[in-house]
Amino acid sequence: MKFSWKAASLLAVLICGGGLWLLDSYVGEDVDPLQSVDHEDHLLQPYSDAMAGMKAHRDAEAMASMKKPPQQRTLTVREAFAGDPRLIALSVEEAAWMDRHHYPKAADLAEAESIDPRQLAGTRDPRLLTIAGSAFKKRGEYMLAMSQHFDAGAHGALYAYQQGAVAERALYEERFGPTNRDSAGVLRARLEVPLALGDHTVQYLMDTVMADVDAMASPKQVQIQSREFLRALAEDARLQGLAPPSVDPRPNAAQWNDLYQLSRSGVADQLVTIYERQ
Amino acid sequence: MAEARTFPDTGPTKHLLRSLRRAEATGAGNPCSPRFHSRRRSSMNSSRALKLVVASVLGLGGGAVADGAIAGTSTCTGSGCWVYPPFLPNPGGGGGVGGGWGGGDGSSDPRDEYHKISWCTDAPGYAWDGHGCDLYNPPVLTVNGCGTAGGVPVPDFLVAPGALQGGAAAFGAMFKAACDAHDMCYGTHGNDKHQCDERLRQDMIADGQQKLGGAFPALGVFVIGQATAYARFLQWEWIEPWTSQPAYDRSQMDAACRTSSAAFKNYCDHLGFGS
Numbered sequence: 116m117k118f119s120w121k122a123a124s125l126l127a128v129l130i131c132g133g134g135l136w137l138l139d140s141y142v143g144e145d146v147d148p149l150q151s152v153d154h155e156d157h158l159l160q161p162y163s164d165a166m167a168g169m170k171a172h173r174d175a176e177a178m179a180s181m182k183k184p185p186q187q188r189t190l191t192v193r194e195a196f197a198g199d200p201r202l203i204a205l206s207v208e209e210a211a212w213m214d215r216h217h218y219p220k221a222a223d224l225a226e227a228e229s230i231d232p233r234q235l236a237g238t239r240d241p242r243l244l245t246i247a248g249s250a251f252k253k254r255g256e257y258m259l260a261m262s263q264h265f266d267a268g269a270h271g272a273l274y275a276y277q278q279g280a281v282a283e284r285a286l287y288e289e290r291f292g293p294t295n296r297d298s299a300g301v302l303r304a305r306l307e308v309p310l311a312l313g314d315h316t317v318q319y320l321m322d323t324v325m326a327d328v329d330a331m332a333s334p335k336q337v338q339i340q341s342r343e344f345l346r347a348l349a350e351d352a353r354l355q356g357l358a359p360p361s362v363d364p365r366p367n368a369a370q371w372n373d374l375y376q377l378s379r380s381g382v383a384d385q386l387v388t389i390y391e392r393q
Numbered sequence: 394m395a396e397a398r399t400f401p402d403t404g405p406t407k408h409l410l411r412s413l414r415r416a417e418a419t420g421a422g423n424p425c426s427p428r429f430h431s432r433r434r435s436s437m438n439s440s441r442a443l444k445l446v447v448a449s450v451l452g453l454g455g456g457a458v459a460d461g462a463i464a465g466t467s468t469c470t471g472s473g474c475w476v477y478p479p480f481l482p483n484p485g486g487g488g489g490v491g492g493g494w495g496g497g498d499g500s501s502d503p504r505d506e507y508h509k510i511s512w513c514t515d516a517p518g519y520a521w522d523g524h525g526c527d528l529y530n531p532p533v534l535t536v537n538g539c540g541t542a543g544g545v546p547v548p549d550f551l552v553a554p555g556a557l558q559g560g561a562a563a564f565g566a567m568f569k570a571a572c573d574a575h576d577m578c579y580g581t582h583g584n585d586k587h588q589c590d591e592r593l594r595q596d597m598i599a600d601g602q603q604k605l606g607g608a609f610p611a612l613g614v615f616v617i618g619q620a621t622a623y624a625r626f627l628q629w630e631w632i633e634p635w636t637s638q639p640a641y642d643r644s645q646m647d648a649a650c651r652t653s654s655a656a657f658k659n660y661c662d663h664l665g666f667g668s
Contacts, residue, residue, distance in 0.1 A: 236604075236605070236607075237603075237609075238606065258571070258596050259599060261574075262570035262600045262603070262604075263603065269566075283573075286574060287577060290574070290578070291578070292581075296655055297580060297651060301536055301577065335533055336533035336535070339533055343537050347566065350566060352565075354564075354566060355564070
């Protein structure tokens with residue numbers, strides 16, 4: 116092949132032109148950056164829409180399942196968690212979950228303060244059983260308080276079951292002295308039951324009235340005993356012709372936990388929307 | 394409660410404890426036998442330490458401890474066996490026939506032994522009157538409603554005759570809470586059996602009355618009958634020795650074993666051995 120200055124110049128021009136074109140394409144506006152926010156949103160849009168749709172659907176479904184729609188309020192985290200944080204609903208869906216599991220309303224608990232629980236003798240309504248249990252506890256009749264609460268628990272009332280454990284502790288302390296390793300194992304196992312059935316807010320009891328129980332309890336005892344309690348709960352429900360309580364996770368576990376920790380930290384001026392059941 | 398028996402204090406050896414554990418596995422062990430307390434010189438440190446923990450965790454009365462410290466004896470009753478002296482009255486002393494820490498085997502300063510003991514890291518389970526108490530793995534307390542008595546299932550729902558049974562059972566496990574409290578009563582060390590049984594009856598009746606409500610006039614007689622039957626059955630002198638008494642004794646022994654185990658672990662933690 117014969118060397119030609121003309122061909123070499125042409126080749127050099129082509130190479131330079133190609134390089135410039137590539138450089139231009141790289142810095143040009145028509146190229147999407149690797150991680151573009153617009154790009155991501157665009158791709159995820161259908162999923163975001165679907166999730167929003169599902170949430171709206173779930174909320175609508177939850178709303179339909181409730182007799183009265185919950186009232187929406189915006190409070191600081193401190194205000195919202197000032198009382199019993201187990202009674203807070205962070206979404207309509209959670210409010211419906213609380214209804215499903217016979218969580219008491221503020222009015223119910225107020226009623227328990229003044230009512231004579233013997234007036235409710237013979238009731239099979241889990242809401243009334245919870246009120247009766249609370250009233251017995253208030254009157255210092257711990258045996259009946261425990262029994263009424265656990266009875267409500269067989270209907271799926273998870274709050275009542277937790278309160279049954281609180282009454283049980285009071286009963287054991289009244290009869291057998293301060294909580295020891297043995298009773299701590301039993302009480303801790305009681306708390307395992309609502310936890311296993313999906314109520315993460317049991318954590319509140321573990322941090323307050325049962326705070327010392329966790330360290331005292333033997334893990335082996337808790338394991339054996341919680342299994343027995345779950346079996347007994349199902350058996351009790353079966354005897355009463357009810358469906359045995361099954362796992363039904365309470366919504367907003369992660370959000371509740373974040374806010375709960377925030378409220379405990381003392382820095383809790385963030386605003387949060389809660390849903391009060393009517 | 395069985396009559397107290399007293400044996401010369403010579404301290405259990407590891408060898409015998411191992412044998413005993415093997416015997417227990419076959420149901421043949423009796424830690425209250427004199428041979429259980431035979432001694433081998435080389436294992437005195439651990440045996441003395443074991444005495445200390447067992448006696449101290451049992452919460453022996455001061456008088457018994459003081460007597461034991463002088464006499465150097467091991468004692469067994471229906472609720473268990475223990476050995477003492479638990480703590481040396483004169484720590485530097487030694488000497489005497491079982492009259493202090495290390496006295497019998499001639500070792501001198503107990504504080505040395507205190508640091509030499511190996512049972513926190515190499516502890517045998519401690520045999521308990523008629524059944525083993527493994528300090529590392531004590532039996533756990535389980536409350537399980539009315540459960541079984543001598544293998545016979547005991548219903549924790551209301552039992553009524555014939556056609557009424559369906560309605561009675563629909564109230565669910567009516568007596569479960571009362572039976573749970575009864576289990577806890579038996580399983581708490583030092584509780585009186587008859588008081589536990591009597592409380593069961595009262596709890597069952599009170600609970601039944603609340604749960605039945607308007608149905609109490611119709612079904613209340615069965616509640617009272619069942620509660621009384623349970624309490625009487627548990628205390629009936631003809632069958633008590635074969636049914637509820639062994640259950641109560643076993644629960645109490647298990648409770649004592651758990652107490653021992655907890656104190657043992659605390660003690661080892663205190664010494665820095667962990668457990």
